[in-house]
Amino acid sequence: MEKKKQLSILKDVLRYIKKYRIYTVLSILLAASSALLTLYVPILTGEAIDLILDKGYVDFTGMKRILTEVAVIVLITAFFQWLMNVCNNKITYNVVHDIRKEAFEKIEILPLKYIDGKSYGEIVSRVIADVDQFSEGLLMGFTQFFTGVTTILGTLFFMLRLNVGITLVVVCLTPVSLFVAGFIAKRTFSMFKLQSETRGEQTGLIEEMIGNQKVVQAFGQEENVLEKFDEINGRLETCSLRAIFFSSLTNPSTRFVNGLVYAGVGFFGAFAAIRGKITVGQLSCFLSYANQYTKPFNEISGVVTELQNALACAGRIFELIGEKPQVPEAENAHVLKAVDGTVDLEDVSFSYEKSRKLIEHLNLSVKPGQRIAIVGPTGCGKTTIINLLMRFYDVNRGRIQVSGIDIRNVTRKSLRASYGMVLQETWLKCGTIEENLKMGKPDATREEVIEAARAAHAHSFIKRLPKGYDTYITEEGGGLSIGQKQLLCIARVMLCLPPMLILDEATSSIDTRTELKIQKAFASMMEGRTSFIVAHRLSTIQEADVILVMKDGAIIEQGTHEELLGKEGFYYTLYNSQFAL
Secondary structure, three states: OHHHHHHHHHHHHHHHHHHHHHHHHHHHHHHHHHHHHHHHHHHHHHHHHHOEEEOOEEOHHHHHHHHHHHHHHHHHHHHHHHHHHHHHHHHHHHHHHHHHHHHHHHHHHOOHHHHHOOOHHHHHHHHHHHHHHHHHHHHHHHHHHHHHHHHHHHHHHHHHHHOHHHHHHHHHHHHHHHHHHHHHHHHHHHHHHHHHHHHHHHHHHHHHHHHOHHHHHHOOOHHHHHHHHHHHHHHHHHHHHHHHHHHHOHHHHHHHHHHHHHHHHHHHHHHHHHOOOOOHHHHHHHHHHHHHHHHHHHHHHHHHHHHHHHHHHHHHHHHHHOOOOOOOOOOOOEOOOOOOOOEEEEEEEEOOEOOEOOEEEEEEEEOOOOEEEEEOOOOOOHHHHHHHHOOOOOOOEEEEEEOOEEHHHEOHHHHHHOEEEEOOOOOOOOEEHHHHHOOOOOOOOHHHHHHHHHHOOOHHHHHOOOOHHHOEEOOOOOOOOHHHHHHHHHHHHHHHOOOEEEEEOOOOOOOHHHHHHHHHHHHHHHOOOEEEEEOOOHHHOOOOOEEEEEEOOEEEEEEOHHHHHHHOOHHHHHHHHHHOO
16 A cells, blocks of 8 residues: 555656656766766776786876876766756756645645644645655755666676676675665655654644744643643654664665675686686776675665655645645636625525534525624634635535625635625734735725725824834734734725625724724725624624524524514523623
8 A cells, every 4th residue: 555655656756857857868868977987987997907017017108098088087977967966956946846836826725624624834844844855855866866777787787798707796696785775665654654744743733832822821831732742742753763763774784785795796806817717907897896886776775765755745745735625616607796785695504514513594685785793602603604605615505696696606706805804813914014904905005005094093003113004014913912903904904995894803802992983984884885794792783784693503583783682582682691790
């Protein structure tokens, strides 16, 4: 099973390399040329030794010619090897660029279910650490594998020309080296795979803890976090040591076999020289070839070990790339235009997990310009409705229509552009304040940005920042408070003013005084726009045209604030529980 998996991964790797086959062919030719030139040097060295006829009888003229040839060959070989490394680097880092690009593009189109079900750090580890490990193994493979194979074949050819018998000694001992390398390689793949998985788990924990350090310290969980980190770190140490230990056995094992080969060549070569079958220079050439013949086996065994690690890491990134993307847009999907704000949910059923039902047979008809408030206990499906409206998730049954068109028949981009969304969880990107505000409207002028910030009551605190609207912030908001970050998110929507709005606890992190101002701004902004307001504080949605009361995924009550209080039902109980002394 592991072998099939490795072959599948190798096919994927070759698919990426195929794009750069010109560099690959050039690298192979350069590797072959440099290896053959290197193998020609021992022949010249042997000829030089044979020119030493006796004490005082040395053919210096012939030796000078040979040494000149050797110098030229060495220079040409060095140039070829440099050029080969340039090609190998080109192949490796272009392949890595393509894999990372494809992986990131896949993340952009993966269903949210996948992202929500994985640790962010684990995904980051696949795209960054695993691809780095893969690139190292791939580079080593290109650099040493082609040269090694060419050297082995070339050495055999030259040795057969010199003496068949001694060559057979070398060939007979070779399978021992191959057996040792293959035996170890088979057992290291699973170890390197476990190492990559554990490294991803560790990266996930580190990212999680860095992002939530305040919560960790507030609840005094430092010791528990350290214990968990030590446990994962210990497992990583164990599996890394096992993988490295077994892989490190390859080199000394093959070197031992190589020593046997050298000794065999020396022993049988000496007898051949004594019997006059070969010259002393040829024996010297054979001993040099014995070293050169066995050296690639050491290098290739090291490459095999690195490739085990590289393939294990590549397998993880290819798993991500191979994940099923979100449901593709319909072939005839068109851009949603002239949105009038009509939204209809017809017999909608949805659940995140098949075994746990959430929304069942939900029907809702929203007229243009209506303000729809959605209330209910935690886990009743309020935010799920928002996810369905934005098509972050697709319904299991039924359909959702905007302006009379099924949202599955329009492009996601045009659908989401029709909504202005402010969530309880703020999100900012690394960049200036102005860049953050212009996310939904990149071509907005500075005056429009300032006007939107004034409407969201964010202008005053922005002006107090070191560089005002040009102040650079990180995704965590830097020194901004949670309330200030939320004001920026509100101003971002104020700048776009799309035909429909979604406010999911949009003022939950803002002080009461500012909230009153924001509520007025929202009232102005919602005028003539269909708005969905998710709220826990019922005092903020009393002016809604329709209040939907949800429980266990179903709408159990709906009406205006006064109508629902008059019914003295579930909403009445919720409302009074918030204001009870």
